[in-house]
Every structure is written in C-alpha cells, then in structure tokens.
Amino acid sequence: MGLGLALIRQIYFLIKEKFTDKSRLINIGLLTIVLTLTFLKPFGLIDFDKLEGDNVLVAQREGSANCMATLKLKDDFTFSERSVCFGVTEIKGEFHIQNDTIYFDNVSFGRDENEFYKFGIIEQSKFNKDGKHFELTRYKSLTDTIGHKLWITKNELNKLKDKKPNR
Numbered sequence: 001m002g003l004g005l006a007l008i009r010q011i012y013f014l015i016k017e018k019f020t021d022k023s024r025l026i027n028i029g030l031l032t033i034v035l036t037l038t039f040l041k042p043f044g045l046i047d048f049d050k051l052e053g054d055n056v057l058v059a060q061r062e063g064s065a066n067c068m069a070t071l072k073l074k075d076d077f078t079f080s081e082r083s084v085c086f087g088v089t090e091i092k093g094e095f096h097i098q099n100d101t102i103y104f105d106n107v108s109f110g111r112d113e114n115e116f117y118k119f120g121i122i123e124q125s126k127f128n129k130d131g132k133h134f135e136l137t138r139y140k141s142l143t144d145t146i147g148h149k150l151w152i153t154k155n156e157l158n159k160l161k162d163k164k165p166n167r
Contacts, residue, residue: 007035053076055072055073055154056156057156058152060150077163079093080092089110091110092108093105093106101119102119102120116140117148118141122135122155137150
C-alpha cells in the first residue's frame with residue numbers, strides 16, 4: 001500500500017515538473033518493477049524448497065496455539081523438519097528406509113533443540129480407516145511406546161525403491 005502511494009506521488013510530481021527530473025523517472029521505473037514483481041510473485045522469485053530436491057513424503061501436525069510441525073523427506077535421502085511455534089526451528093539430517101521403517105541419521109539440531117526421533121513407521125490412520133489416509137508415527141527410542149504422530153499429506157516413497165543413498 002505504501003509503495004503504491006509513493007508511486008502515485010512520484011508520478012504526480014513528475015507530471016507537475018513536466019518530465020524534467022531524470023532521477024524521478026528512474027525512481028518511478030524501480031517502484032513499478034518492485035510493485036509488479038510483488039504482485040506477480042508474492043512468495044518470492046526463488047523457490048528454495050525446490051532447490052533442495054523433490055519431496056517424496058510430507059507429513060505435518062498442527063498443535064495448540066496454531067503451532068505447526070512439517071517433516072519433508074527429499075529424493076536425495078535428506079530430511080528437514082520445520083517447527084513454527086512462537087519462533088521457527090529447523091532440524092535437518094539424512095534418512096534411510098529399511099522394510100517399513102524410516103530411520104533418521106546424521107541429525108543437525110536447530111535452535112533450542114538437542115534431540116530428535118530415531119525412527120518412524122507409516123501406519124494407516126486410526127481416525128479415517130478408508131485406506132487412503134496414513135500417519136507417520138515417530139519414536140525417540142526402542143522403548144518409546146507412545147510416539148509422535150504426523151499426518152501424511154504426500155507419500156511418494158515408492159520413487160526411492162530403485163535409488164540408493166549417496167553416502
């Protein structure tokens with residue numbers, strides 16, 4: 001809104017000065033470019049998520065106070081978990097799949113984090129038993145009996161069957 005008003009003001013002064021001020025013309029050109037790019041690409045010119053690789057599994061969970069945790073497994077056997085709750089924390093690492101279990105390796109912790117889950121298992125949702133909804137239950141150790149569930153929104157793990165991790 002503010003840049004739009006600045007553009008209108010600059011155009012007004014340019015007309016009032018009968019197009020004599022070259023710096024004002026450059027100013028109008030830059031403002032027009034910025035406003036056009038903001039309108040056409042509101043989320044930015046670079047999609048950093050695509051630069052990291054294709055997502056083969058995306059799972060998320062919304063907690064209390066609109067806190068959101070999103071886990072993304074990439075096609076290059078890396079993962080990132082982004083937790084947004086009164087601040088943003090990101091945990092990154094690698095994973096490998098053995099049978100029906102996803103193991104998390106080489107984890108680098110984010111801000112205020114010092115532990116992460118050891119493995120996760122994909123199960124059919126207990127809330128929707130239509131065979132189309134699944135959840136990823138992650139466990140911190142073999143003795144963890146409760147786990148932490150994330151709802152799977154995208155599952156293309158079958159793309160990884162022929163690929164091997166580059167380690």
